[in-house]
Amino acid sequence: MIYRIRHITRYTYEQPVSQCFNKAHLLPRNTPSQRCLDSRIEVTPKTGWLREHLDYFGNRYCYFMLQEPHKLLEIDITSRIDVNPGQPESALDLGCSISEARARIDLATDEETLLAREFLLDSPMIRASKQLREYAAPSFPTERTLLSAVRELTQRIYEDFTYDPEFSTIATPLHDVLRHKRGVCQDFAHLAIGCLRALGFPARYVSGYLETLPPPGQEKLVGADASHAWFAVYSPGDGWFEFDPTNNNMPAGQHIVTAWGRDYADVTPLRGIIFDGGGEQTLEVSVDVARLQG
Secondary structure: OEEEEEEEEEEEEEEEEOOEEEEEOOOOOOEOOEEEEEEEEEEEOOOOEEEEEEOOOOOEEEEEEEOOOEEEEEEEEEEEEEEOOOOOHHHOOOOOEHHHHHHHHHOOOOHHHHHHHHHHOOEOOEOOOHHHHHHHHHHOOOOOEHHHHHHHHHHHHHHHOEEOOOOOOOOOOHHHHHHHOEEOHHHHHHHHHHHHHHOOOOEEEEEEEEOOOOOOOOOOOOOEEOEEEEEEEEEOOOEEEEEEOOOOEOOOOOEEEEEEEOOHHHHOOEEEEEOOEOOOEEEEEEEEEEEEEO
């Protein structure tokens, strides 16, 4: 399937901003299941300095600077992505058991597993804890396959937690999400990652987009889509497998990856510094995911 994604971020300031410097993780990356065909970046006001780079995790990002006074900043990014179907859920009973996975991770000498082990460590927004380990443990008897256990954990988060965009912010601690059993996709991804790391399994945060379809007989609203987040777990010898606890599924062709890292802080869609001015500001975000072929 080929998708066109248009992501518009617009800041309106009460007072003119003299200068700003920004970093955007809004360019889809190439993965084994998707290929970015092209991207177009438009910044208003026009910037004379914009650079694209790869970060530590291999994600694409761009830097740009504005050095003239402005009360409006708009970043308009359009990309075309060729996406292949994801992993079939029927394969979850294959692969190594939980006990085998732990042993192979602990004793690893191959490069892939050694690199994956860095996703066992605590990160700025996710700290493994006894509470997270206890919540996840019922799904992880030692002789069960790792992937089927992670699939059950995904379903339990979907069933036990309420999607509530009014409950959390970027700064809401993970233990509050666990206690109140409420949050949004970012929180549920962090929760699953914290559970897996607490049990000794590498897990990473994935940011991107999800194609949403309108009810039968209704037209899709342009700009009504949104950024999305899910997670991936590493199974030794098999690689990385993605799971979406917000929707209780495994990505299978309608999820488009922008970036991955240890948690949200590694792949924040847009962050920047204002050197002077600004005052009160208003943020508007519009995302449109359109299927072109497939």
